[in-house]
Amino acid sequence: MDLSTPTQSNVEYMIESIKTKLKMASAAAMQSSAFSLDKYEDIRDIYEVVMDSDRLSISQVEALVSELGRLRK
Template sequence: MDLSQKSQANIEYMIEAIKNKLRMASGAAMQSSAFSVEQYEDLHDIYEMVMNKPSLSISEVEAIASELGRLRSS
């Protein structure tokens, strides 16, 4: 997938990948439609960081979930 293009489809792809990697129990609460293309760079940065880590600590997962919540509500 070409994530260099800002699109809602790429946002959906990244959100799904992040949710899968974090094994988020509340994944249904994080819909890709809640994020706009204006937040693309921030989402892409989070996506890259999550995908490049072999594992995440509980505190990292909480921090990522918090940041995604902040982006979603802005």
């Protein structure tokens, strides 16, 4: 998927991928529609960290989820 263009569908794809990879217990609360295209680059940065990591510690997951929460509208 080409993530170089900031689109709402790319935001949705990245958020869903992050939720799946992190096996988030509160995934239902993390709706992709809650994220603005203004935060696209930040979301993409988090997406790349998550997708490039084979294994994340609990503290890393908590930090990433916290950062996602900060990026919500």
